[in-house]
Amino acid sequence: MNLLSVSHLNVNFQVKKQSLAALIDVSFTLNRGERIAIVGESGAGKSVLGFSIVNLIGKPGYIASGSIKLDNKELTTMNLRQLQEVRGKRIAMIFQDPMMTLNPVLSIGHQLVEIIRSHTKITYKDAKNIAIEKLHKVQIASPETRFNQYPHELSGGMRQRVIIASVLLLNPDIIIADEPTTALDVTIQAEILQLLLAICRDHGVALILISHDLGVVSKVAERTLVMYAGQIVEEGPTLEIINDPQHPYTQGLLNALPQMTLPGHRLNQIQGSMPPLSERPSGCAFHPRCPYATEACKQQQPKFIYSGVSSVACLMIENMIDEFDRDDPVQSDNVLEGER
Amino acid sequence: MNTPLIQIRGLEKAFSTNDSWLGQWRFKSGKLTRHQDSVHALNGVDLTIYKGETLCVVGETGCGKSTLARVIMGLTEPTKGEIDYLGHRIDHLNNRQRMFYRRRMQMVFQNPYASLNPRMTVYQTLSEPISFHQPGLSSVQLDQKIDGLLESVGISATGSDRYPHEFSGGQRQRISLARALSVEPDFIVADEPLSALDVSVQAQVLNLMMDKQEERNLSYLFITHDLAVVEHFATRVAVMYLGRICELAPRDVLFRTPKHPYTQALLSAIPRLDTTSADPIRLIGEVPTSTKKPSGCVFQARCPYANQRCYEASPAIKEQPDGSSVACHAIEEGRLWK
Incomplete structure (x- = not known):
């Protein structure tokens, strides 16, 4: 039984009365605890695919046809209320830039507690304990002090750890990570990848890693999907x-x-570039x-x-x-x- | 090959973090005191760039590699130290005196979406530096020159009337390179020119840069954090940490036998394609910001081999028998790499 199955998914973007296809007939499945990667150049539709799974495609984009099933429940036809039960709780998402994901005017703790309390009935104190425990789990030193700090007081790697902690709060079944390490340094990137891998293994969480870096993919994913032009x-x-x-x-x-080439020699380039949707x-x-x-x-x-x-x-x-x-x-x- | 083109001695740069006069006053224990905070981006950098070589500077965010590039280009004034271009000191020149050297040294920036003026066509972008430095050119000669330039970077001459937004990221970065080449420089500083591009497009730009180097005997100062590119492209590599160079070595030597503990950690963190390679060496903590001048070795806080001496004295950069130069007490004392 597949945890997630996407079949014949078509996503279009409505631009000036013209319908442009961003995803064409995309089908794949994801099993419980499996780690897959989606690779391709920019404009291949990797992120669109990631967003469509949780139905986050905003206008002018829309899902034209196809189905996305989570445990046999259709996601594409759900209303907002039902979707909110899925987003975060069943499928969580990590984005590229941690500074853009965190709210700069709220403390880390505030944001984490808010996530828990909006999904479960729980006292502030219990929520805080859970949040600190998760911060500890993502190897943040002295989580009690970090709890009261603001995003700008943390470094890029630390922020991405906080995001991973926030994703873990609701124990999701699937994590979609959209280029989680692109904004980070190599040394920090290696740490974050190891952390993601360890968390997925320990908790049996399935991972969809979206990346353009095949080196990163080879470290983390068991199965790879290569995308080109949707x-x-x-x-x-x-x-x-x-x-x-x-x-x-x-x-x-x-x-x-x-x-892949000897140092100092010409690299093997692919001629031309990805065609625009139109x-x-x-x-x-x-x-x-x-x-x-x-x-x-x-x-x-x-x-x-x-x-x-x-x-x-x-x-x-x-x-x-x-x-x-x-x-x-x-x-x-x-x-x-x-x-x- | 062995003529030094750029020589840098004891370069230091500190940025003041409270620039305004009012911001410098603090009220502490009943007294009003004035003090200035600053970030020490460069802490004594010595570097020589030879003619026709590619010197890659690597390091994490905040280690001062971009500041180094900007100071060499004269976009920021150094606090201390000297920069020589072919034996002429250039860091204290005024704008007019510097003009000659500006033509010899050009820069390619990180983000091709921000470094090209969106309101200028490619023709305008390329013709501005040429007609500024060579005012005598007739319009026919200018046209020919621009067509030639565009062709040499693989963009059709019909593209010269178009605006930057009509080009893809890789094409824009090639236009940036054409702009840098337009005044026929012999030294190009490239500050992370590939980081905004896809792998396949990276290959295109990197190939172009190598072709141009061969054609014109260019020297590059190539700043990047992508070690796979460095391994491919560099002649020599300088590893920077908190405003200091901790290792400087020919490429092959550096990648075969990285000596400095920081270089070792950095190299082990490259995501290689093989799934079997060893786990990266974990550095504890992240790059500290350099608001205080560090006492001792800059790397001591994260170094697994640090001892008392590392906390007290700053190591000098010393040449090793295999041609690399390392600043590390542990190596000097033979605790590492005898």
Whole structure:
């Protein structure tokens, strides 16, 4: 039984009487306690996906079709009251910039207690105890003093810890972390990632990590979804995706990392850039930047199929599998083994 | 390669945190006293940048790396110390005298969304520095030059009439680079030029920077916190902590054998792709702000190897047999890295 299942989700943005598709036919599932990552360049729709799960997409965006089910309960049709029971309590979210998430004019303690008391009937004293316990859990030194301090008195890493503590207050089943370490230094980033990982393991919380950094993803996630122009182009176990990327886009992303080339040599760049929503190419959206693109790629939408390693949406791989099936229908599962 | 282009000696910079005269008065135990608080961003930096090399400066937020860049460029006045450009001292010059050197040294900023004027077309952005430094150019020559510049950074010449908002982040950063190159400098300071960009776009900009370096024998001072980029791009690396350089080494030496405890922690924290690599060395605490001049070694509060001497005396930077220079008592005494 899947904890969360998103199927055939389409999210559109209404701009000047034109409907632009930000997410196209996105489907994935999340099991209890599983950690998945969503990677892609800016503009790929990663954050839109994160926001849509808790139905936080504001105007001009709207969910056009598809379903999001949490424990078999449909989230897309819920009213605000029902959603408030889900947000925070079942699914919590961590955003990129901790300074923007915390209210600068309220003390840390005030904000934490407010979260607990708005969801449960509990005295201030009990709520404070819970808050301090959670601050302790995220390894904040002397939580009693920090409780009365204001966000500006804390450093960036400390603020992100407070946010993680605030997310833990209501014991959610799923944490969605939208680029939680982008605003932080490398040393602090490593600490925060370790903390997130430890918390998810200890409490059996499922994590959806949204990131553009494959290095970060490889540390935390068990499964990775790669997004391009609003679609999932590849999905599979993180290790497989990093060691044996199938989709040309995933390959490009990995090859562009500086550690993939010898020092001092030219980096392998992906030509061009992500198309804006209004100029979505026909056929496979990646074809203008793809080194293997053929005439067929310009017309035909690739299907999402299992390649033996991961699931990919690419015509080239689809054709390869078809050919293999014709030659040897028995071994079609190991189709790409011979390729390597 | 071995001609020193920029030499910095004993550079210090302190920012006053209570600038207004009224803010400096405190009422304490029945007495009104005046005192000035300041943040010591740079605490005695010595650095030489050679011709044609890429010197990367790494460190956490608040270690003074951006201040270093701004002081070298003359955008902020140093409190103390000297900066030489090819043997000429430049830090005390007035604006008019400095103009010649401004042309030789250019800067690329972190955020390409903020560093290009949104009301100027790309043509205007690029033509302003050129016609300022070379007023004799005819408009035809200017046009040719700008077209050539845009082409050299991979943007079609038809883009010159467009505004910055019509370009993507990577394209904007390439326009910033074109603007820096427009006056034919031989030294470019790049302050975190890649941090606002995606991985694939980072690769484009980094490749372009390397191409230009080869073409024009440019020297870069490259400021970043992304060590993967440093490993790829640098000739030498300077690691900064609280306004001091704690390790300076050729790239290969630094990445193979990081010596300073801070460098070791920093390198271990890079998120590598392999899922099996060792856990990062945990530093206790975060970068303290430098409102007081630190006594002893700047890193003592977070250093796992600190002893009494580290709390009392500040270590001098000493050259090691393998070409790196480290400021650390523990290494000097042979407690670390004999």
